[in-house]
Amino acid sequence: MTRTKICGLTREDDLDAAVAAGADMVGFVCGVPIETPRELAPDRAATLGERVPEGVTSVLVTMPETPEAGAALAERVDPDAIQVHDYSPDEVAALADRTDARVLAGVDAADDDLEQYANPADALVLDSTDEQGAGGTGETHDWERARAVVADLDVPVLLAGGLTPENVAEAVRTVEPFGVDVSSGTERAGGVKDHAAIQQFVERATAPRTVTT
Numbered sequence: 001m002t003r004t005k006i007c008g009l010t011r012e013d014d015l016d017a018a019v020a021a022g023a024d025m026v027g028f029v030c031g032v033p034i035e036t037p038r039e040l041a042p043d044r045a046a047t048l049g050e051r052v053p054e055g056v057t058s059v060l061v062t063m064p065e066t067p068e069a070g071a072a073l074a075e076r077v078d079p080d081a082i083q084v085h086d087y088s089p090d091e092v093a094a095l096a097d098r099t100d101a102r103v104l105a106g107v108d109a110a111d112d113d114l115e116q117y118a119n120p121a122d123a124l125v126l127d128s129t130d131e132q133g134a135g136g137t138g139e140t141h142d143w144e145r146a147r148a149v150v151a152d153l154d155v156p157v158l159l160a161g162g163l164t165p166e167n168v169a170e171a172v173r174t175v176e177p178f179g180v181d182v183s184s185g186t187e188r189a190g191g192v193k194d195h196a197a198i199q200q201f202v203e204r205a206t207a208p209r210t211v212t213t
């Protein structure tokens with residue numbers, strides 16, 4: 001079944017709604033050098049992370065200046081996984097060497113060196129990124145290309161970028177990713193989630209599908 005990640009959580013009741021909806025992963029943005037309504041202080045990210053129940057993966061989403069800084073932040077927040085954006089494959093490998101958390105590489109779907117991330121990363125987040133490499137853009141990318149990436153790479157791929165309750169079923173059918181990742185498509189305001197949208201997103205991402213041969 002397609003895994004689901006609800007990202008950019010900032011409030012307890014939104015986190016609880018994501019867990020109740022059946023999300024497999026929940027993401028907390030902390031330590032990014034851009035203006036975003038989803039940014040949390042490290043202590044706040046750690047507090048929300050402690051609330052994540054067994055069986056749900058907590059993900060620290062960050063853009064640390066160095067792998068050492070990323071490992072130090074992971075130590076402080078204590079997530080199950082750390083998702084880094086705008087990192088080279090070598091930086092992802094250096095971070096993985098320094099943390100026990102699983103490492104997700106947030107990459108731009110249009111990049112042509114994605115196979116180089118397959119070894120150091122535990123998973124890829126195939127996203128639409130801005131000029132600074134950040135995610136949370138609310139923009140989709142080429143799903144046919146994403147399908148080829150999923151088929152070619154020997155690493156789990158989470159499809160991200162502009163997903164919504166309205167388009168996620170088609171995205172899953174087209175790309176057949178390991179999982180899907182959403183932030184702005186489940187918000188009612190910056191950093192504030194719409195609980196009905198979270199529930200619809202998870203339901204539609206995970207609904208059984210007829211396989212055609």
Ligand SMILES: O=C(O)c1ccccc1NCC(=O)[C@H](O)[C@H](O)COP(=O)(O)O
Nearest residue numbers: 007036134135136138161162182183184
């Ligand atoms: O959400 C942010 O503001 C953000 C800032 C910097 C790096 C990553 C960020 N978000 C990552 C995500 O929320 C998701 O993994 C992904 O980008 C999906 O975002 P969206 O297109 O809004 O669904």
